[in-house]
Amino acid sequence: MDSYSATLLRMPQLRSEVETQPDKFRMLTGERPTGPLHLGHLFGSILERVSLQNRGVETFIVLADYQVITDRDTSANVKNNVREAIMDYVSAGIDPTQTTIFTHSAVPALNQLLLPFLSLVSDSELRRNPTVKSELAASERPLSGLLLTYPVHQAADILFCKGNLVPVGKDNLPHVEITRTIARRFNERYGGVFREPEAMLTQTPELPGLDGRKMSKSYGNAIALGMSADETAAVIRKTQTDSQRQITFAPERRPGVSALLATAAVCTGAEPEDIASEVGESGAGALKSLATEAVNEYLADHRARRRELESDPTTVDRILADGNERANVIADATLAEVRAAMGMDY
Incomplete structure (x- = not known):
């Protein structure tokens, strides 16, 4: 063995x-x-x-x-x-x-x-x-x-x-x-x-970066914990998706879309497939908005505690x-x- x-x-x-x-x-x-x-x-x-x-x-x-x-x-x-x-x-x-x-x-x-x-x-x-x-x-x-x-x-x-x-x-x-x-x-x-x-x-399981590859600073595909809500929104907005309006979870074929779904899923506790069904034909813009809201809401308390530490080195x-x-x-x-x-x- x-x-x-x-x-x-x-x-x-x-x-x-x-x-x-x-x-x-x-x-x-x-x-x-x-x-x-x-x-x-x-x-x-x-x-x-x-x-x-x-x-x-x-x-x-x-x-x-x-x-x-x-x-x-x-x-x-x-x-x-x-x-x-x-x-x-x-x-x-x-x-x-x-x-x-x-x-x-x-x-x-x-x-x-x-x-x-x-x-x-x-x-x-x-x-x-x-x-x-x-x-x-x-x-x-x-x-x-x-x-x-x-x-x-x-x-x-x-x-x-x-x-x-x-x-x-x-x-x-x-x-x-x-x-x-x-x-x-x-x-x-x-x-x-x-x-x-x-x-x-x-x-x-490993959370993919926003391009579907391993999340890494060197790839520029990561959401840093120290980012502000606006910085998080900007990074997610730049995520490369595709032209299909119907949102589906398919990591091999649609890495950008699937990475956004996976990110929203870990932050909300939902399954990525269920989030894909929720977004449906609303397209990548709606998915990015949903993912941004999920991340920012999840990290709100973390960021508040972090600001306290930043003010007291x-x-x-x-x-x-x-x-x-x-x-x-x-x-x-x-x-x-x-x-x-x-x-x-x-």
Whole structure:
């Protein structure tokens, strides 16, 4: 049985355990601060984090600033992107008194775990990782050492806090698998220090961008959470549709129309096919108006909370400072355990 099938088989029992015994779990999740968070982030991961946090699962969110430079030549705007992400997390329901929000660069002990962890994996294992393989195939320049070791850095993210629950989509399952491998090999070589984390497959389908492709800042097809209502209307108005007046949900044949239907659907809780029937022969203009209203209504409270944070930047500074402090305490303790297990606690 492959790892995906085995994980899928485990999901009902794992979700039941999370529901009934949330204090057994410590969850690590996060993203690279490469740009504004958008609706895809909200529905794809942030709302599930909020749900798990509210059930009582101890939660850590890493803003992986060091990983920004794995595949790009600049760290420009990272500081602003980190602040923007924190505002969106809190506006969406993340409680910084329950959830530790931190950045890579502020936790030296976490990054020190890379050294012993790198000794536990081979070059060929790293190159088989889907993220590394796809980047190597797509890029015309040599693979950087940082990108090659990207899966090990993610393992350090998870294991520094003894995380044992990692929400991921199917495509990111290999990252959890290599983390489990590193934890197991370290324990076999030096003694039991780490728990092998489990992947929890996210249940939310990927929300397409407004052109039908994956929602991404680089494609210019995303609705950023920090947009105003007018900016949202302008982005939706520019969405390329087609000349057919009858609105139907057909993602392959009508990507723009179908993306608008999918966006309106996640914001209203309706099915895209039902929204298509509602719009009927009123055409793309009516669909765009409906989608704009749905998004703006859904994000109204989020935006109101975000404006409060924008007017009080010291709150964001305090949230990050507190999160970094908590993460450092935990990382220092874990690194001390690792050194002791390796006989390097001088």
